[in-house]
Amino acid sequence: MRKIAFLIIIILFAAISTRAQTVTYKVYIVRFASTAHPFAIADWAYKGPTTDSVRINFMVWLIKGSNGKNILVDAGFLNDLPDAADFNVVKYTRPDSALLKLDIKPGDITDIILSHPHWDHIDGVGLFPNAHVWIQKDDYGYFVGGAWQKDGNNGGFNKRDVRTMLDLNLAGKLTLVDGDNKELMPGIKVFTGSRHTYNSQYVLVETGTNKIVLASDNIWIYYSLQHMVPASDGGTLDPAGYIKAMQRMKTMVSDTKFIIPGHDAAVFSVFPKVADGVAEVK
Numbered sequence: 001m002r003k004i005a006f007l008i009i010i011i012l013f014a015a016i017s018t019r020a021q022t023v024t025y026k027v028y029i030v031r032f033a034s035t036a037h038p039f040a041i042a043d044w045a046y047k048g049p050t051t052d053s054v055r056i057n058f059m060v061w062l063i064k065g066s067n068g069k070n071i072l073v074d075a076g077f078l079n080d081l082p083d084a085a086d087f088n089v090v091k092y093t094r095p096d097s098a099l100l101k102l103d104i105k106p107g108d109i110t111d112i113i114l115s116h117p118h119w120d121h122i123d124g125v126g127l128f129p130n131a132h133v134w135i136q137k138d139d140y141g142y143f144v145g146g147a148w149q150k151d152g153n154n155g156g157f158n159k160r161d162v163r164t165m166l167d168l169n170l171a172g173k174l175t176l177v178d179g180d181n182k183e184l185m186p187g188i189k190v191f192t193g194s195r196h197t198y199n200s201q202y203v204l205v206e207t208g209t210n211k212i213v214l215a216s217d218n219i220w221i222y223y224s225l226q227h228m229v230p231a232s233d234g235g236t237l238d239p240a241g242y243i244k245a246m247q248r249m250k251t252m253v254s255d256t257k258f259i260i261p262g263h264d265a266a267v268f269s270v271f272p273k274v275a276d277g278v279a280e281v282k
């Protein structure tokens, strides 16, 4: 009898320890475009210097899971958008082609977590045929609805992206995430509060060895994080909330270097290069 009890305990223990074996992730920054000229920091950070500059890149972030999941945070854009020309975009590689540098083919992307629906983050969402897409419910609602009403603000939004998102929803390939601090899959959570758009979100990844915040445009450039100032005018609907969110991000990581801003080219001097325009966050 005691032998059987002992055996049961061993089996239970084995089952529990197998369950505790969590997924591990690798996180990469992938640049797919730059801008022709640097910008004044003041253009991107509230009351930042007009006399100092920042180099702006366009990036997507790949979270590669040991369970076979290849999760993109944001999807970049296609270069035929008028917005891209307005921004003087140079050195453009389509985001799906840029990912080939990591041996990731378009069909390999299993999920896309959209931080917000601005053109430079959402327009490429149709490039990945097998991806399931995640966006904040209120961000989506405003994007496809209120933004286009008389008193709405659709700056940075494109009608073709609205149609793509409606189609994804109709096809059952879209999940609307309802609010702050939601776990989308093991080790991957999203948070709100910065209000870069109606209800933008950022991503916390527990890699197994580290915690990494992919802030996307909830922090445009390092200057904001270093000086705890919000994005410049128009960069957030809630400047106080934007600062609070940065403070909160700092509590999530062991080192502020693991908070990754959305557009600062300096990320490539912080993390080791794995290919041209690709760095691993570690």
Ligand SMILES: [Zn+2]
Pocket (backbone or CB within 6 Å): 118, 120, 121, 217, 262, 263
């Ligand atoms: Zn952006």
